[in-house]
Amino acid sequence: MIRVQEEDFDVGAELAALTEGRHEIGGLAVFIGLVRATVGNDGAPADVEAMTLEHYPGMTEKKLREIEQEALSRWPLSASLIVHRYGRLVPGDRIVMTACASAHRHAAFEACSFLMDWLKTKAPFWKVEEQDGEARWVEARASDSAAERRWLPSDDS
Amino acid sequence: MIRVQEEDFDVGAELAALTEGRHEIGGLAVFIGLVRATVGNDGAPADVEAMTLEHYPGMTEKKLREIEQEALSRWPLSASLIVHRYGRLVPGDRIVMTACASAHRHAAFEACSFLMDWLKTKAPFWKVEEQDGEARWVEARASDSAAERRWLPSDDS
């Protein structure tokens, strides 16, 4: 299941709904992305006051569905979830959660990590950070492209 | 932080407490282990009515602290948590949760996976399953020993 929304989500409630009555599920790997107070991606100790996520309505949902389908085709998952927010967020706010349920924990971990790697490079979101009244677009990271390529077949990289 | 307890835990509340006011945290990897309704570790489609976890009070806390310290020494984590239950549980119940917070998602994922792998082979818990009025001790899995060895230095395996 995928959702794109401006409002916050309740992690406990999302996970309870995902696993409700599904007694074949032995493990649930989850990732939650939070707004950091440090500028950009280099972790410099400067204060970010807020971050606004812009996205491409329609394409976002399409890409999230494709990413989820790819995970479901690669790992034996009982359930999966991607919730991604947009709009203005402040440090500590939740941005995204991914969850993968499986009978086997390594499958759940790998699939959840895969979802995050692909979201970084394939989901049409853009982030603008506010600091000292200045707005700055966050640039894509080379390390995220490298992380995406971890999941390609070796003859394709 | 580690906790061993008979009562259930609230995943959302645990995560909120772990990250409260910690604005350097960019990502939180979490694993939640649930009681499966399938017997043993082979996933046979027979019904387990309940599972009771026995543990070694004192040694359990000591081992969980050692496992957490090992993760903190290997990855740049801002926070970590292990909560492990004991006592009688039914299918769908939460058994364990591990959480690792880091500025970087791959560190959080790896550390969280590591915690689970080491818990499986280094935390003194034993599981007995009830099925059709019979109680059966769950045997340790060779695959868990293999998973533990993933994290050893190569000259040590």
Next chain:
Amino acid sequence: MKLLYFAWVKTRIGLAEEEVTPPAEVATVGQLMTWLAGRGPGYAEAFAEPERLRAAVNQDFAKPDATIDAGDEVAFFPPVTGG
């Protein structure tokens, strides 16, 4: 043809979306970028470094050599930063 702009492409051009009818010889995403760059100073600035831009045609990522049709929805934006 419906065009959408995101992030700093949108702020440079000063528009989130518009309808355009490029000439018939504009047949690919790359040719569309060149044509758009000539529409004014904001466009020129937005498309000054094409290698810094990404595109989508009908909500799928598309390379500069991807072909475009009159009824397509084409979007331009910087590399995405999801998650």
Next chain:
Amino acid sequence: MKLLYFAWVKTRIGLAEEEVTPPAEVATVGQLMTWLAGRGPGYAEAFAEPERLRAAVNQDFAKPDATIDAGDEVAFFPPVTGG
């Protein structure tokens, strides 16, 4: 010496813990297992296949050749299944 038994070791012996004073020549975990196996049918059954058992001395995992002292806490159990 305080002994603790867990899982099916406990159910076979019929005790969760006990205090014992083994003879002086019982100096290792392995020797303690052999000595315990002679204490009765439940013990004999519990220690019949030593390779299926694990031990801890003072709450750390210990191999059969680990030495033991009178004041130690020694535990016997099957391989653990945490998580």
